[in-house]
Amino acid sequence: MTSDHTTTWLFGRLDLSSLPIWQAIQSPAISELIAGAAAMIVIAGAIAVIAFITWLRAWRSLWTDWLTSTDHKRIGIMYCVLALVMMTRGVIEAVLMRAQQADGLSGGFLTPEHFAELFSTHGTIMIFFVAMPLVAGVINYIMPLQIGARDMSFPVMNQISLGLTATGAVLVMSSLVFGKFSTGSWAAYPPYTGLAFNPGPGPDYWIWSVAIAGIGTTLSGINFAVTIYKERAPGMTLFRMPLFCWTVLCTSIIMIFAMPPLTVATLMLAADRYLDFHFFTNDLGGNMMNYVNLFWLFGHPEVYLLVLPAYGIISEVVATFSGKRLYGYTSLVYATMAIAVLSFCVWLHHFFTMGQSANVNIAFGIASMCIAVPTGVKVYDWMATMYRGRIRMTVPMIYVTGFFILFVIGGLTGVILANPTITYQVHNTLFLVAHFHNVIIPGVVFGLLAGIHYWFPKAFGFRLHEGWGRVSALLWIFGFSFAFLPLYVVGLMGMPRRSANFNDPAFEPLMLAALFGAALVLSALAALVIQIWVSVRDRDKLAAPLGDPWNGRTLEWATPSPPPHYNFAVLPQVKDRDDFAAAKANGRAFADTANYGDITMPKNTALGMIICAAATLLGMALVWYIWWLAMLSVLTIVVAFVARTFMLDTTYTIPADEISREHRAWLARVRAASPITRDRETDDVNQGLAVLELPETLKASR
Amino acid sequence: MRHPGINLGEHHGEAHDQAETLVFGFWVFLMSDLIIFGLMFAIYVTMANPVGMAGGPGPKDVFDLTSVFIQTMILLTSSLTFGIASLAMRHEQGRGRIALWLGVTLALGLGFLGFEARDFANMIGMGAGPSRSGFLSAFWGLVPLHGLHVSAGCIWIVVMLIQMRTFGMIPIVKTRLLRLGLFWHFLDLIWVGIFTIVFLAGISA
Amino acid sequence: MNDLDYRRELRDYLIGFGLAFTLTVGPFAIVAWGGLDRPTLLIFLGACALVQITVHFRFFLHIDLSRQKREDLQLILFSVLLLIIMAIGTIWIMGNLAMRM
Numbered sequence A: 001m002t003s004d005h006t007t008t009w010l011f012g013r014l015d016l017s018s019l020p021i022w023q024a025i026q027s028p029a030i031s032e033l034i035a036g037a038a039a040m041i042v043i044a045g046a047i048a049v050i051a052f053i054t055w056l057r058a059w060r061s062l063w064t065d066w067l068t069s070t071d072h073k074r075i076g077i078m079y080c081v082l083a084l085v086m087m088t089r090g091v092i093e094a095v096l097m098r099a100q101q102a103d104g105l106s107g108g109f110l111t112p113e114h115f116a117e118l119f120s121t122h123g124t125i126m127i128f129f130v131a132m133p134l135v136a137g138v139i140n141y142i143m144p145l146q147i148g149a150r151d152m153s154f155p156v157m158n159q160i161s162l163g164l165t166a167t168g169a170v171l172v173m174s175s176l177v178f179g180k181f182s183t184g185s186w187a188a189y190p191p192y193t194g195l196a197f198n199p200g201p202g203p204d205y206w207i208w209s210v211a212i213a214g215i216g217t218t219l220s221g222i223n224f225a226v227t228i229y230k231e232r233a234p235g236m237t238l239f240r241m242p243l244f245c246w247t248v249l250c251t252s253i254i255m256i257f258a259m260p261p262l263t264v265a266t267l268m269l270a271a272d273r274y275l276d277f278h279f280f281t282n283d284l285g286g287n288m289m290n291y292v293n294l295f296w297l298f299g300h301p302e303v304y305l306l307v308l309p310a311y312g313i314i315s316e317v318v319a320t321f322s323g324k325r326l327y328g329y330t331s332l333v334y335a336t337m338a339i340a341v342l343s344f345c346v347w348l349h350h351f352f353t354m355g356q357s358a359n360v361n362i363a364f365g366i367a368s369m370c371i372a373v374p375t376g377v378k379v380y381d382w383m384a385t386m387y388r389g390r391i392r393m394t395v396p397m398i399y400v401t402g403f404f405i406l407f408v409i410g411g412l413t414g415v416i417l418a419n420p421t422i423t424y425q426v427h428n429t430l431f432l433v434a435h436f437h438n439v440i441i442p443g444v445v446f447g448l449l450a451g452i453h454y455w456f457p458k459a460f461g462f463r464l465h466e467g468w469g470r471v472s473a474l475l476w477i478f479g480f481s482f483a484f485l486p487l488y489v490v491g492l493m494g495m496p497r498r499s500a501n502f503n504d505p506a507f508e509p510l511m512l513a514a515l516f517g518a519a520l521v522l523s524a525l526a527a528l529v530i531q532i533w534v535s536v537r538d539r540d541k542l543a544a545p546l547g548d549p550w551n552g553r554t555l556e557w558a559t560p561s562p563p564p565h566y567n568f569a570v571l572p573q574v575k576d577r578d579d580f581a582a583a584k585a586n587g588r589a590f591a592d593t594a595n596y597g598d599i600t601m602p603k604n605t606a607l608g609m610i611i612c613a614a615a616t617l618l619g620m621a622l623v624w625y626i627w628w629l630a631m632l633s634v635l636t637i638v639v640a641f642v643a644r645t646f647m648l649d650t651t652y653t654i655p656a657d658e659i660s661r662e663h664r665a666w667l668a669r670v671r672a673a674s675p676i677t678r679d680r681e682t683d684d685v686n687q688g689l690a691v692l693e694l695p696e697t698l699k700a701s702r
Numbered sequence B: 001m002r003h004p005g006i007n008l009g010e011h012h013g014e015a016h017d018q019a020e021t022l023v024f025g026f027w028v029f030l031m032s033d034l035i036i037f038g039l040m041f042a043i044y045v046t047m048a049n050p051v052g053m054a055g056g057p058g059p060k061d062v063f064d065l066t067s068v069f070i071q072t073m074i075l076l077t078s079s080l081t082f083g084i085a086s087l088a089m090r091h092e093q094g095r096g097r098i099a100l101w102l103g104v105t106l107a108l109g110l111g112f113l114g115f116e117a118r119d120f121a122n123m124i125g126m127g128a129g130p131s132r133s134g135f136l137s138a139f140w141g142l143v144p145l146h147g148l149h150v151s152a153g154c155i156w157i158v159v160m161l162i163q164m165r166t167f168g169m170i171p172i173v174k175t176r177l178l179r180l181g182l183f184w185h186f187l188d189l190i191w192v193g194i195f196t197i198v199f200l201a202g203i204s205a
Numbered sequence C: 001m002n003d004l005d006y007r008r009e010l011r012d013y014l015i016g017f018g019l020a021f022t023l024t025v026g027p028f029a030i031v032a033w034g035g036l037d038r039p040t041l042l043i044f045l046g047a048c049a050l051v052q053i054t055v056h057f058r059f060f061l062h063i064d065l066s067r068q069k070r071e072d073l074q075l076i077l078f079s080v081l082l083l084i085i086m087a088i089g090t091i092w093i094m095g096n097l098a099m100r101m
């Protein structure tokens, strides 16, 4: 073997010229410099994180308390951290794109190639590695608490799901340092992403990051659904579950049934690229339209997967901060189910212009418009919940208000786009970009941010700083409005999406407005980071360890903040919908019992991390054609799995004494604390114990 | 007992709940897998036409009805033998008997894979590999995917035979066997779709 | 868990096997001998497959209408509903496109 052969054998097609940093040194044009700088930032960021953890001497704690933990709460937090890191990259890319297009009349500063890479990574990251992990994270943390469970049904599988999601994110990040990501957009349509037109590693990065993360999501879905079916506390019937749990159930159904089309589509594309199959090629009987169909069989349910939990969060937030029971609970449940099922019936509206007959188009157009009905039901239910409530304009409520106003606009433009004849006019313009950001940002992102602010004190035992939260929320709302509302106009004027530059001067002012909006969004993100920093710094002042800072209504507030590993010292006996509110009203809350029992919890395991590492190597190996490494990684995964099934000692028992001691200590602190009224809930005095207020006291006295 | 094929006994209350959760979770997984197969079927149907065949060989030219019949019979029989193994487990007829019927099932599974591999080799020999046409890609995407599942099932049987030896018939081993059974029967069910849609409908065209 | 139970359950498996066997051999035989026109044949094949799938569910996977199995049955029916939407939808759309090409 010559040395050339050895390097190819060892490193596949990875060589020096595939490193952006090397390219920036070779030909320092602006586009290359930006790419090189991005690679440097990733490397420097990684080094900084490593140094920081070493400085904190936190490696051991990181490993035992976090990475190997099977606790749904820790896993949930890790999902959220991953999402926020990725969101930073996504937003920076968005601002870069906005800057490019603002300067687009004179050609801008990026090559079209680089611009294409930016919208592809931005879209892929925002959907798969920001929105999805945030959703998974919040669900992980909150859902078991709300149904009165001790953990997920399958804690180890939960860890593996996180590992696989992280793998996908790491692969996307690696593409900044090694080679280039796809330029084929987040949907990666062949034949453009096929081998004939795109032989480089880009589409392979897309395929493997999305496919691997997608498998993790499917497993999450199974876990969530089974947990809701099997782990509810005694008395927690399905129709006593908080609405958030209903939306989680529907979301997990979508995860279970809508991820397979994505898996199939990505693996078929991989078969085309790696094994010379002809599913989607131009020649030899391939049919690229099959890909489009499969992708949107996944893609449409996906957006509902994201937005349903946001609806759930909004239901919780609105009820809590209006001090009222959720209006129209049953109708909200049925509306959620209707949306979940309908979301499987409308996928064709993403390719009205592909060439099928008008009859097919109109069938799917009508089905799409139908979704507006249950969504409308929800909006009215939320408004009715607020009606005559004592509304407190806390940070979550500011986000929710932004949601109400802006999301309805996004929904309306959706109904407009559901009309095939209109789609023929605005297809592939920025009108569409405005529409989907208009539902995703005010819908999904605002909903999740509201949830994070709402539940943060539960997870960490202190509230987030209110002032910075308001700044951030308002910046998000106005930033979004400036960044995207102009795009409706410019889209109607005919500016195509995904174009690096344009030559109609009329677009220019609107693009500048959009850039201004993007800058506001970036500062909103900065304000969020500052808020977290300030809150951590002032955590003693903001502490609310007693567990109920917002006069909450559902079971998660009946635990200390943060809750112990086993969540509930004694499994709650649920008697009512909004059980904690009812318990507080008739004095059942904070009760001590005689019958503490031993609790068995799953032990830590390294399986998730092993699989994450092996899957990451597998992804890299496949992208770079390093076959020995690919085989080795697959083998590692299989062996790790099988070896795990030979370990029987996977749980440990917490003795009843310890539990009663911890629980009673908390109860004593609750008894000693003085409850506060709602007008002081954002002051330092809020230790997490609430005075009972209307209408619950009324109900109890009646 | 709720699930035939398992007998954890009355005194295993908690293990029983856990078993139910595990089995239900596995059902959900199977249903997700069902969608994958279903979509592969749909793709196959859209490509089984002259455009998809791109002038290459069609079903009549490449499928071997006799061999498919043999495979079908083997797989069906293996469902029965797995059933007998499950019954032996449920009625606590001893580890040896369970292992025996699992072994028979494994042998049948391997036999199925052998015939299938022979057919695949023949197809490649006559120039009907996946690279020939979209139609053949769809075939090679669907049928070997099922074969891959059967291979996984075979490995799983081997792992379970080892675990039965090392651990004995403890509850977790029983629930694993129960899930393996669901998996095995499920694969036979998918095969019904394959021999009907791919082979019979194809050959009769 | 006595001998009688065992025999009854074994008989169930054997009945299932017998039915499945018949429903397999029938279609294979018809295809091997030929003679039916295509639409009739396809309907026949489809019907046999559907019945056989039900047989497998009933006798091998032990799904029936009893209360205990309600949850599993609902799950399966729901999955089948979604599968039908996706598969039929795909075939409809792609068929329509093929016709117009």
Ligand code: HEM
Binding pocket: A091, A094, A095, A097, A098, A119, A120, A122, A123, A124, A126, A127, A130, A131, A184, A185, A186, A187, A433, A437, A440, A441, A445, A483, A496, A497, A498, A499, A518, A521
């Ligand atoms: C934070 C503010 C955001 C800004 C300023 C922004 C900006 C942009 C821009 C400029 C594009 C390219 C438009 C074009 O094709 O010309 C884009 C595309 C896209 N964005 Fe965003 N975005 C933001 C947030 C998000 C979020 C939160 C998500 C999803 C969770 C998202 C998902 C997408 C997707 C899926 C695409 C399409 C990519 C493609 O064409 O393949 N964006 N965005």
Ligand SMILES: [Cu+2]
Binding pocket: A299, A300, A303, A346, A347, A349, A350
């Ligand atoms: Cu859609």
